[in-house]
Amino acid sequence: MPSLAAARQHTLRERNLELVARAVYEAPEPVSRADVASSTGLARATVSTLVDRLVAGRLLAELAPVSAQRAGRPGVPLVPAARSVVGIGLEVNVDYLGASVIDLMNDVVDERVEPGSFHDSNPAEVLPRVGDLARELIASAESEGMRVAGARLALPGLVDAHSGLLQVAPNLGWSTLNPVPLLGLSGLRVDVANEAKLAALAELTGDVASSFLYVSADVGIGAAIVVDGHLFLGERGWNGEIGHVQIDPAGPRCGCGATGCLEQYAGKEAVNRAAGLPADAPVEALVRAVEARSPAAQAALERAASALGTALADFVNLVDVGTVVLGGAYTTLLPWMRDDVEATLADRVLSAPFAPVRVRGAVAGPYAAMAGGAREVLRDVLASPADWV
Numbered sequence: 001m002p003s004l005a006a007a008r009q010h011t012l013r014e015r016n017l018e019l020v021a022r023a024v025y026e027a028p029e030p031v032s033r034a035d036v037a038s039s040t041g042l043a044r045a046t047v048s049t050l051v052d053r054l055v056a057g058r059l060l061a062e063l064a065p066v067s068a069q070r071a072g073r074p075g076v077p078l079v080p081a082a083r084s085v086v087g088i089g090l091e092v093n094v095d096y097l098g099a100s101v102i103d104l105m106n107d108v109v110d111e112r113v114e115p116g117s118f119h120d121s122n123p124a125e126v127l128p129r130v131g132d133l134a135r136e137l138i139a140s141a142e143s144e145g146m147r148v149a150g151a152r153l154a155l156p157g158l159v160d161a162h163s164g165l166l167q168v169a170p171n172l173g174w175s176t177l178n179p180v181p182l183l184g185l186s187g188l189r190v191d192v193a194n195e196a197k198l199a200a201l202a203e204l205t206g207d208v209a210s211s212f213l214y215v216s217a218d219v220g221i222g223a224a225i226v227v228d229g230h231l232f233l234g235e236r237g238w239n240g241e242i243g244h245v246q247i248d249p250a251g252p253r254c255g256c257g258a259t260g261c262l263e264q265y266a267g268k269e270a271v272n273r274a275a276g277l278p279a280d281a282p283v284e285a286l287v288r289a290v291e292a293r294s295p296a297a298q299a300a301l302e303r304a305a306s307a308l309g310t311a312l313a314d315f316v317n318l319v320d321v322g323t324v325v326l327g328g329a330y331t332t333l334l335p336w337m338r339d340d341v342e343a344t345l346a347d348r349v350l351s352a353p354f355a356p357v358r359v360r361g362a363v364a365g366p367y368a369a370m371a372g373g374a375r376e377v378l379r380d381v382l383a384s385p386a387d388w389v
Contacts, residue, residue: 010238014386016042020050021385024176027106030077051078054104057389058084058147059104059381065250077156080104085388086141087377088151089370090130090183094118094171094219094347097126098367099133101148101256102374106205109146110137113367117280119219120173120336124272127182134185147388149381152373153179154195161237164192170255171220181216191376196222196240198372202364204229205375209323214256215242215308217326219269221262225319243267245311265307268329271293274300283329292334298336305337316349316357327362334361 023036031039054060063077082105091098095117101109112133118126130153138148157169166177180190200214201371204226215223221243225232233239242265244256251260264270269279275297289297306388312324324335324345338359345357364371381388 009041014384016040016046017050017053017385017389018383020047020118021054021059021382024078025080025382030063030074030079032077034075036078041309047185053389054385055081057379057385059385059388070079071126082107083109083144083146085147085149085378085381087149087381088137089154089198089367089373089375089377090134090151090190091367091370091373092126092130092172093117093156093195093369097130097133098370099130099137100367100370100374101137102371102378104378105148106375108371110140110357111367111370114135115175118172120331123172123174123177123179123182127179128184131183131185134183134188138188148188149388150377151185151190151377152198153183153192153367154194154198154373156195156218156222158238159192161193161233167238168256174312179322193373193376194222194224194237195369196327197224197233197237198370198376199362199368200224200226200325200372200375201231202372203325203327203362204372205364211321211360212323212325213312213319213321214325214327215312215330216326216362217266217268217330217370218328219263219267225281225313225321241309242315245314247307247310262307262311266304266311271300271304274303283332287332287336297383301333301336302340304333304342305340310343310348312341312357313345313348316345316351320351322355323358323360325360325362327364327368331361334359 018185020036021042023039024031033047037044055062058081060078061081064074070150083103086101086109089100096113096115098113100111103109141148154168156171158167166174166179168175179192196216199216203214207213210229211227213225223240223242244261246260247262247265248260252264253259254261254264272281275286301314309325342359346352349357
């Protein structure tokens with residue numbers, strides 16, 4: 001019986017430590033111990049003890065005291081500790097490999113991006129290169145006294161949310177693969193996720209609703225549903241494959257084997273080809289063509305926007321989400337696509353007359369999947385801060 005009581009008390013202390021850590025990390029501005037006690041309902045003495053542990057473990061940091069509005073000791077603002085515990089985001093994209101280190105302040109500490117062409121590539125050659133990038137970043141971070149909590153690998157395909165196995169990545173030409181051993185990062189926990197889902201989580205630090213549909217375009221088009229700040233994964237984590245929603249059954253053959261998929265109308269390479277540009281041309285080249293009033297480029301973007309709006313309308317009608325966040329190449333192209341996308345949504349979404357769908361660009365930057373992956377590692381740290389103090 002005493003051992004059971006001790007176990008319960010130990011669990012309670014760990015839970016309270018997590019509550020205090022989250023109260024500081026989720027606050028929009030620095031908070032004091034008194035603020036944390038008020039928001040968590042814990043006694044001030046308890047909060048003070050737990051904060052001391054988190055500061056000693058370099059999960060929290062104290063700023064200079066500020067004068068109180070009334071008599072009493074000055075408050076000591078608390079913030080996440082910078083450059084202490086870090087997470088690593090890794091990514092294999094069709095046209096680059098990348099690795100990024102992010103700290104508890106959500107700042108990018110270090111980053112490596114290696115351009116290339118990885119269509120129909122060999123994972124046994126590509127993934128060790130990603131592992132090399134990660135080892136460089138780990139060595140640099142640890143040399144500066146930072147602790148690496150783990151890594152997330154973003155892949156553009158169907159990833160089993162439970163096993164971390166890649167089932168298929170059509171644009172890479174990969175299938176039925178366990179990617180983690182090929183990285184060669186022994187001793188480091190590495191989880192695997194779909195790149196669009198990690199990119200969507202990166203948006204939660206921006207000025208967006210806590211529930212939204214995130215759609216990102218590169219060669220492929222991926223999506224993720226975020227509900228109240230959490231991913232909706234479905235049964236196996238394979239949802240969100242909006243790039244393979246059929247736009248026209250008589251349309252062109254897609255890399256997935258089907259015909260008329262959205263990617264063949266609104267994927268970056270498909271739009272480039274329709275605009276008369278090389279398939280691998282950067283999105284900036286397409287922008288220049290549109291700004292020069294190229295009829296082919298304008299027609300390509302109009303077709304892409306109409307197809308995208310059609311697919312989005314199907315999604316909205318099915319899942320009832322009020323905000324759509326467009327990332328990847330769509331963020332850059334949104335000024336030229338917005339009107340057609342919104343017009344199609346207004347025409348095809350049943351609830352649009354009562355609740356128009358809000359469309360906005362992503363805010364997480366060009367390597368959102370890496371950022372989202374690293375931040376997910378740090379969310380795990382926050383869920384079990386006792387392991388780090």
